[in-house]
Structure formats: structure tokens, C-alpha cells
Amino acid sequence: MKPSLLEVDGLTVNYATMRGNIRAVENASFSMGDSEVLGLVGESGSGKSTLGLSLVRLVPPPGRIIGGHAFLRNKNILELGEEDMRYVRGRQISYVFQDPMMSLNPVKKIGDHFVELIRTHDPLISREKAVARTRKILESVGIQPERIDDYPHQLSGGMRQRVMIALAITLNPSLVIADEPTTALDVIVQSKILDLLQNLRKSFGMSLILITHDLSIVLERCDNVVVMYAGQLVEYASTVELSKNPRHPYTQGLLRSIPNIELKDQKLSAISGSPPSMLDLPKGCHFWPRCPHVMKVCHEKDPILVDTENGHLTRCFLYGGE
Amino acid sequence: MVQTEILKVEHLKKYFPVEKGFLEKLFTRTRRFVRAVDDVSFSINKGEVFTLAGESGCGKTTTGRVVLKLLPPTSGRIFFKGEDITDLEGRHVRLLRRKFQMIFQDPYASFSPRMSIGDAIGHPLQIHGLVSDRANKRKKVLQMLERVGLTPGEQFIDLYPHQFSGGQRQRAAIARSLILDPEFIVADEPVSMIDVSIRTTIIDLLMKLRKELELTFLFITHDLAVAKYISDRIAIMYLGKIVELGDKNEIFSKPLHPYTQALLSAIPVPDPERKRREVELRGEVPSAIDIPSGCRFHTRCKSPYKECLKTEPELVKVSPSHYVACLREK
Numbered sequence: 164m165k166p167s168l169l170e171v172d173g174l175t176v177n178y179a180t181m182r183g184n185i186r187a188v189e190n191a192s193f194s195m196g197d198s199e200v201l202g203l204v205g206e207s208g209s210g211k212s213t214l215g216l217s218l219v220r221l222v223p224p225p226g227r228i229i230g231g232h233a234f235l236r237n238k239n240i241l242e243l244g245e246e247d248m249r250y251v252r253g254r255q256i257s258y259v260f261q262d263p264m265m266s267l268n269p270v271k272k273i274g275d276h277f278v279e280l281i282r283t284h285d286p287l288i289s290r291e292k293a294v295a296r297t298r299k300i301l302e303s304v305g306i307q308p309e310r311i312d313d314y315p316h317q318l319s320g321g322m323r324q325r326v327m328i329a330l331a332i333t334l335n336p337s338l339v340i341a342d343e344p345t346t347a348l349d350v351i352v353q354s355k356i357l358d359l360l361q362n363l364r365k366s367f368g369m370s371l372i373l374i375t376h377d378l379s380i381v382l383e384r385c386d387n388v389v390v391m392y393a394g395q396l397v398e399y400a401s402t403v404e405l406s407k408n409p410r411h412p413y414t415q416g417l418l419r420s421i422p423n424i425e426l427k428d429q430k431l432s433a434i435s436g437s438p439p440s441m442l443d444l445p446k447g448c449h450f451w452p453r454c455p456h457v458m459k460v461c462h463e464k465d466p467i468l469v470d471t472e473n474g475h476l477t478r479c480f481l482y483g484g485e
Numbered sequence: 486m487v488q489t490e491i492l493k494v495e496h497l498k499k500y501f502p503v504e505k506g507f508l509e510k511l512f513t514r515t516r517r518f519v520r521a522v523d524d525v526s527f528s529i530n531k532g533e534v535f536t537l538a539g540e541s542g543c544g545k546t547t548t549g550r551v552v553l554k555l556l557p558p559t560s561g562r563i564f565f566k567g568e569d570i571t572d573l574e575g576r577h578v579r580l581l582r583r584k585f586q587m588i589f590q591d592p593y594a595s596f597s598p599r600m601s602i603g604d605a606i607g608h609p610l611q612i613h614g615l616v617s618d619r620a621n622k623r624k625k626v627l628q629m630l631e632r633v634g635l636t637p638g639e640q641f642i643d644l645y646p647h648q649f650s651g652g653q654r655q656r657a658a659i660a661r662s663l664i665l666d667p668e669f670i671v672a673d674e675p676v677s678m679i680d681v682s683i684r685t686t687i688i689d690l691l692m693k694l695r696k697e698l699e700l701t702f703l704f705i706t707h708d709l710a711v712a713k714y715i716s717d718r719i720a721i722m723y724l725g726k727i728v729e730l731g732d733k734n735e736i737f738s739k740p741l742h743p744y745t746q747a748l749l750s751a752i753p754v755p756d757p758e759r760k761r762r763e764v765e766l767r768g769e770v771p772s773a774i775d776i777p778s779g780c781r782f783h784t785r786c787k788s789p790y791k792e793c794l795k796t797e798p799e800l801v802k803v804s805p806s807h808y809v810a811c812l813r814e815k
Contacts, residue, residue, distance in 0.1 A: 206680040319769050349540035349707065354751035354764045376681060379710075379753035383761065402757035413682075420685045421755050422710035424737060431714060433685035437650045 168337060168370055169218075170194045174231035174241075176210070176217050185441045187213040187226060189394045192468065193476075195372070195387070197337070198364045202381030202402070203374045205391035206438055214391070215340045215374045219258050220248050235338070253284060257331040261343040263323035267315040273301075273326055274311035280333055296333075303366070304329040304359055321352035325359065332363060339363065340372045345380075357384055379421050382406050390414050393439055393449035396468060399476040410477040412454045448480070456481060490567070491669055491701045492552065493528040497561035499544075499551050503774060519773045521547040523725035524561075526800075529669075534695065534702040536712045539722035540748075542770060545705045548722075549671045552703065553587055554578055565669070583613060586662040590674035592654035596646040603642035606630070606661045613665060629660045632697075634690060652683040656690065663694065673705045688715055709752055713737055718806075721745045724773060724781045727800060731807035741809040743786050780812060788813075 176188040188210045195201045205211040216222045218233055220240065232239050240251055252258075260266045267276065277297035282288055298308035304325045315323060324344060331339050341360060345353035361384060363369050373385060381388050382402050390398040390411065398411040409415045416434035423429060436453040439445055445452050451461040460480050467485070468478045500518035522544040529535040537545040550556045552563060554570065562571045570581060589595045596605055606629060607622040616622040623642070630638035633656040646654060655675065662670060672691065676684045692715060694700060706712050712719055713733060720730040721744065729742040740746045747766040754761075765787045771777055780798050783789040790812055798810045 206682060321769060350709070350751045351540065351747055351764055351766055352769070354753075358763060377753065378681070379755040382755040382757050383753045383759075385757075406755065406757055417682060418755070420682055422714050423755055424710050424713050424749065424752050425754050425756070425759070429714070431685045431688075433689070434682040437652050437683055438680060 167194045168197050168199070168236060170232075170234040170237075171218070172232045172234075174214065174217060174233060175229050176213050176222055176226055177229045178226045180225060180442075183442050186394050186444075187441065188217065190231070190468075191389075191391075191396045192231075193389055193396065193399050195370060198368050198370055199387065200361065200364060200371045200373060200385045202385035202388040203372055203391065204376065204378050204381045204388060206376055208393075208438060208441060209391040210394040211374050211376075211391050212342055215258070215342050215372060218340060218372075219252050219256050221252075221258070253280070253336065254334045255336050256338045256340065257334070257336045259324075259327050259331045259339065259341040259344050261346055263320070263327045264315065266327060267323060269315055272312050272314060273318070276326070276330060277301075277333060280330060284334055300329045300333055301326075304332075305355075320348055321356060324348065324352075324356050328356070328359060328363075332367060332369065335367065336369065338370045338372065340374065342374045343376070344373075346375070378417055379423075390417070393444060394441065395449060395478060396476075397450070397478045399468075400474070404475055408475070410471055410475065410482055411450075411479050412456050412481075413450050416453075416455075448478075460485075488530040490528050491531045491565070492703070493564040494548075494552060495526050495562045495564075497522055497525045497548065497551060497563065498559045499547050499556060500559045517774055520725050520776055521773060522551065522558075523776070525722075525725070525727055526561075527720055527727065527730060529701055529703060531668075531701055532695070532699060533717045534692075534704055534715055536704040536706060536716040536719045537722055538706055538709055538712050538719055538748075540707060540770060542724075542773060543722040544725040544773075545707075545722050546673055549587070549673055549703060549705050553585055553671055554581070555587075579613070583665045584667055585669040585671070586665065586667040588655075588658055588662050588670060588672040588675045591678055592651060592658045593646070593678075595658055596654065598646055601643050601645055602649070602657050603630075605646075606657060606664055609661065609665050615665070625664065626660075629664050630657075632663070632694070633657070633660045634686075635660070651679050652687060655679060655687055659687075659690065659694070663698065666698075667700070669701045669703070671703045671705065674707070675704075676711060677706070677708060684711075691715070709748060721748065724770065724776055726781065726810065727808075728782065728811070729807075729809045730800065731804075731809075735804065735807045741803060741807070741814050742782075742811050743788075743813075744782055780810075782811075 172192045174188055174191045178185040178187055191214055203211045213222060217228050228241060233241050235255060274297050278293040281293040297311060301308050306322060306325050345356050360371055364371060385402050387401050388405050389396055392413050398414045409418050419432045422431060434453050447463050448461045448466055451457045458480060466478050466480050468476050469483045471477050471482045499522040500520050503517040503519060525548055537548055539545050551558045562569055603626050607626045610616045610622055626642060627638035630641055635641045635656055676687050679687055716733045719733050719736045720727045723744050729745045740749055747764050750762050751764045767785050771784055777784050779795045780793040783793040793812055798812045800808045800810045802808050803814060
């Protein structure tokens with residue numbers, strides 16, 4: 164077996180809210196290798212962001228990781244102390260948030276964000292050296308080094324997102340998690356930001372988890388894909404395999420509902436019903452009320468994730484799953 | 486078939502003045518403007534879906550609002566069924582509003598949280614004095630709810646907006662915009678906030694209603710994949726101007742303007758085995774206050790001519806159903 168970078172097993176995250184417990188992520192297991200691009204796709208509320216945040220242990224309260232393991236290079240990051248975890252964040256895993264305006268400090272120059280980050284993690288480095296390094300990093304993400312003295316509001320949305328990516332790679336982590344990095348951006352800028360993220364793999368050998376609601380982006384840009392629905396991982400496969408041979412009825416429905424501009428006279432169809440409330444999940448398989456292939460057993464039991472063929476995992480009774 | 490023109494817009498401009506700071510007010514005389522819509526002309530035929538597409542800030546939403554007379558134009562004329570409506574005011578506009586309606590992007594923001602869905606949908610009927618009593622209003626609202634797929638209507642009419650899912654709420658918004666029996670609808674990004682798995686149902690609903698009620702649509706979107714799915718004709722806007730306009734299939738099969746080409750190449754295609762082309766476009770969209778001279782696209786064009794820096798290209802016909810504003814196509 165290929166040595167893996169990240170090995171997630173049975174990860175479960177619970178939000179204890181006033182109105183009840185929400186299993187935002189339930190028993191998620193997957194793994195990824197070096198310089199791999201993994202897509203994490205799902206609709207709003209499917210738990211994809213919570214899963215991403217739990218890998219850097221930043222799930223906001225009242226959310227709590229209540230079970231499972233996540234091995235990063237054979238070290239369980241869920242058991243690390245807070246001090247060790249801070250070492251992991253930034254240096255081994257870093258996170259790019261959706262809204263760069265919320266994550267950059269409006270009264271701080273762009274360059275100062277970097278200098279602070281570099282010197283916090285390495286207090287011995289001189290300010291001059293940190294500035295020099297910042298200029299190099301900015302250049303590598305396509306920002307002129309002269310912008311180092313600009314404030315965040317002086318940059319366009321696309322450039323701010325480039326700054327966020329630059330911050331994420333400053334300490335040379337082995338894994339970058341990007342959470343909807345292009346949702347607020349126009350399609351041309353989106354395409355360029357995604358090019359940039361993909362190039363990081365080539366130039367720095369990083370792995371990338373791309374969290375998005377847009378299956379088109381995942382199929383176009385990723386090696387492997389995790390499909391989430393209502394807190395559960397329902398399918399895992401390579402993107403080539405998934406697009407040719409989708410197994411889970413939810414994935415099949417999603418693929419039929421996304422437009423492809425390369426096809427002529429494409430007929431789209433939707434999945435009936437709408438995503439369930441996380442406070443009131445259907446008993447048994449979470450997808451059965453919307454599933455065209457629903458069987459009696461689906462109402463009674465929750466299927467488990469099974470390997471249907473060569474690592475193509477599916478959580479559905481149509482393929483075993485008992 | 487003779488096509489009747491339902492809406493025509495000629496040389497439409499909408500400029501917004503830029504607020505100046507105190508010192509600037511003291512020392513400068515020039516007023517500056519955001520040229521949100523800068524000389525746009527098009528016409529829409531009855532029963533057609535005409536799409537304005539472009540990136541944020543290109544003026545597509547402003548155009549939609551000016552067309553509906555929600556904003557006064559700076560200059561230009563708007564014709565509805567041959568009648569010049571540009572200068573209509575007061576009561577005359579209200580009468581016109583029955584004939585054209587808008588569907589907004591955000592179904593959460595467009596309903597009052599304290600009004601039941603039934604009241605919200607029936608409200609326009611009251612405003613226009615089209616119903617005599619409550620029972621009559623309720624009957625009409627129920628019919629409309631069923632028409633947009635919220636069946637049985639009795640189950641939904643007394644609920645409040647927060648009790649609806651996103652998709653149901655957008656259906657209710659559609660019901661409200663159709664209750665006055667309009668002929669022309671401006672739909673501004675009606676599906677962009679809706680989850681992918683149910684987006685198609687809303688699009689299909691709009692297209693079904695278009696047939697049943699003989700509606701005409703001005704569809705505004707940034708999503709060209711959706712535009713391709715529903716439109717008859719598409720106009721691509723850049724910095725307040727239409728740079729290319731044509732039959733949907735022509736726009737997608739042979740885009741002529743370099744901006745359209747870049748937009749199309751940037752759309753993600755859900756196919757892992759397809760070879761991706763990089764988007765050939767430099768820089769970022771300039772500010773609508775300082776629009777570049779000549780062709781406003783020349784700062785980003787991959788191969789501008791010298792002339793492009795000086796001459797603003799007109800929208801010229803390249804085929805009976807295809808227009809483009811680019812000097813390279815002369």
C-alpha cells in the first residue's frame with residue numbers, strides 16, 4: 164500500500180445546540196497521498212466545511228470532535244495537545260477560508276501579515292529576512308512584490324484570495340485545505356485562482372483538499388473526490404471513475420443536474436425533494452426520501468461505506484452496505 | 486412566424502455620481518461618474534428568453550432595473566410594446582407594473598418575515614385593487630401556489646417564510662411575481678442561491694410557466710452554463726456595454742469577442758479527462774469610473790491593435806443573428 168499523507172478514520176463531529184445534537188460529520192473515513200488534489204463536495208449543510216475544519220481542529224463551539232482518528236504522517240492529530248497542534252497548523256496543514264476580507268486584518272499592511280506569521284513560528288529570523296521572504300512568496304502567487312505595503316481593502320477580491328493562499332503556503336505545509344476559495348469570485352478570476360492552487364502541487368509538492376459545492380470544479384481539477392450528504396461520506400472514488408461510473412444515487416442525481424457547456428442539447432434533471440434538516444434526519448439512510456431506488460431496508464437501517472471495486476467506496480444498500 | 490417585439494431599449498445609459506470627500510468638494514469642480522450602463526441597445530421578442538450575462542459590476546443588474554423603471558435612466562429610450570415608457574410617471578407606471586415584474590436573487594431577503602406567504606403573494610392584488618374580498622384573494626393565491634408546484638396550496642398558504650426551504654421560497658417568489666398576470670419578467674440570478682440538486686427544478690418551472698403563460702424573460706446571470714441551458718439569445722456585457730450579442734448556439738459554438746472567448750474557457754467543465762485550456766486574459770476588470778479609452782477591453786485583450794486604444798468599436802452584424810463589438814471583426 165502507498166504510504167499516505169492523511170488517513171482519516173471514523174471522524175465524527177457533533178454540535179450540541181439548544182435544539183438538539185447535530186451530527187455535522189458522521190463517521191467519515193478516507194485517505195489521501197502526497198501531492199494529491201482531493202475534492203470534498205456537497206451541498207450547503209452537508210458537513211464538508213466542518214470536516215475540513217476538524218482536520219485543523221478549529222471546529223467552532225458548540226461543535227466538538229467526538230470520535231475517530233486523523234493520522235497525518237502516522238501521527239494522530241486529534242490527540243495532540245494544543246501546543247503541538249499549533250505547530251501542525253501552518254507548518255503541516257494550513258487552511259484557506261472562503262472570505263478573505265474576513266480573514267485579513269483591515270488595519271494591517273499585507274506584508275505585516277506575513278512577517279508576523281513567519282516570526283511567530285521562527286522568532287530567530289530577522290525582520291529584513293522575513294520581508295524578503297514575503298516578497299518572494301507574493302511573487303510566486305502572482306502579486307507584484309510592491310503591493311507588500313498595501314492594505315487589504317486596496318486589493319481586488321481575486322488578489323485578496325491570492326494573499327490568503329500565499330499566507331497558507333508561507334510555512335511550506337504538506338497539506339493545504341481550501342474551503343470554497345472561489346465561491347465569491349467571478350468565473351475568470353475563479354479559473355485563475357484554481358490554476359494557482361493546482362500549480363502549488365507542481366512547484367511545492369503540496370497536497371490540496373478543495374472544499375466546494377461545485378461538482379464541475381472538482382471533476383475538472385481534482386484527482387479524487389469525496390461526496391458528502393447530510394453529514395455522511397456517501398461516495399469516494401477517483402474523479403475519472405466517479406464521472407464514468409457514479410454509484411450512489413445522490414451522486415448520480417448530482418451529475419445529471421450540472422450543466423456541461425460542451426454538450427449540445429443537454430437535458431438536465433433535478434433530485435426530487437430537498438436536503439433534510441440536520442436536526443430532523445430521516446431514519447435509516449439519510450437519502451432515502453429523495454432516492455429513486457429506495458427499498459424497504461433503507462427506511463430501517465443506515466448503510467455503511469463499502470468498497471465496491473478497487474477503492475471505489477459507496478454508502479448504499481444497492482451495493483451491499485449492510 | 487412574425488416576431489413581435491415586446492421590449493426595446495435604445496442607447497440606454499445609467500451613470501451614478503461618485504460621492505466626493507469634503508476636501509475634494511472644495512478643490513475640484515469636475516464631477517465623476519460610475520458609468521454602470523454605457524450605451525446599451527437591444528430588443529426582446531415576445532415569448533423569448535433573452536439573457537444578459539457578464540461578471541459582477543458589468544451593469545447587467547442595473548440594466549434590468551432601469552428597464553423595469555425601478556431606476557431612471559441617465560439617457561436613452563425604453564419601449565414596451567412599441568410605446569415609449571421612458572418618461573412615464575406615477576399612476577401610469579403603476580399600471581405598467583402589472584405587465585412587468587421582477588424575480589430577485591435572494592428569496593430570503595425578498596419576503597417580509599412577519600407576513601405569511603399567502604399574504605405576501607396576495608399583496609400585489611390588493612395594491613392594484615384587483616380583488617374585492619379576502620376569499621377571492623385567497624382563491625387566487627391558492628391557484629398560483631399550485632401553479633408553481635407548492636401543492637396542495639392549502640398546506641403552504643398560511644406558513645411564514647422561515648418555514649420554507651430555499652427552493653420552496655423561490656417558488657413562492659415566482660408565484661408573487663406572477664400573481665398580476667404579467668407579460669414580461671426580469672429574473673435576476675433566480676437560481677444562484679439555490680442548492681445545485683434542486684436548481685434544475687426551479688429552471689424547469691420557469692420554462693414551464695413561460696410556455697403556459699406566454700411569458701417573455703429578461704434573464705440576468707453570471708453563470709453561462711445556466712444561460713446556455715435556458716436562453717434563446719444571449720448578450721455578453723463588459724464594463725457597461727454589450728460586447729457580443731447573438732443566438733445562443735452561435736455564441737457558444739463560435740464566440741468572436743476575445744472577452745466572450747475568455748469567459749467561455751473559464752467555465753468549469755465536469756469532465757476529468759478533458760484537456761483544460763488556460764484562460765487567456767490579462768489583468769483585472771478596470772473601474773467603471775475610469776473606463777479605458779477606445780475599446781474598453783483593450784487593457785485585457787490578448788492582441789489589441791493600435792487602433793483599439795483610440796476607436797470605440799460599434800456592435801456590428803456578422804451574421805443575421807450575431808453581433809459583435811470588436812475592431813478585429815471588421
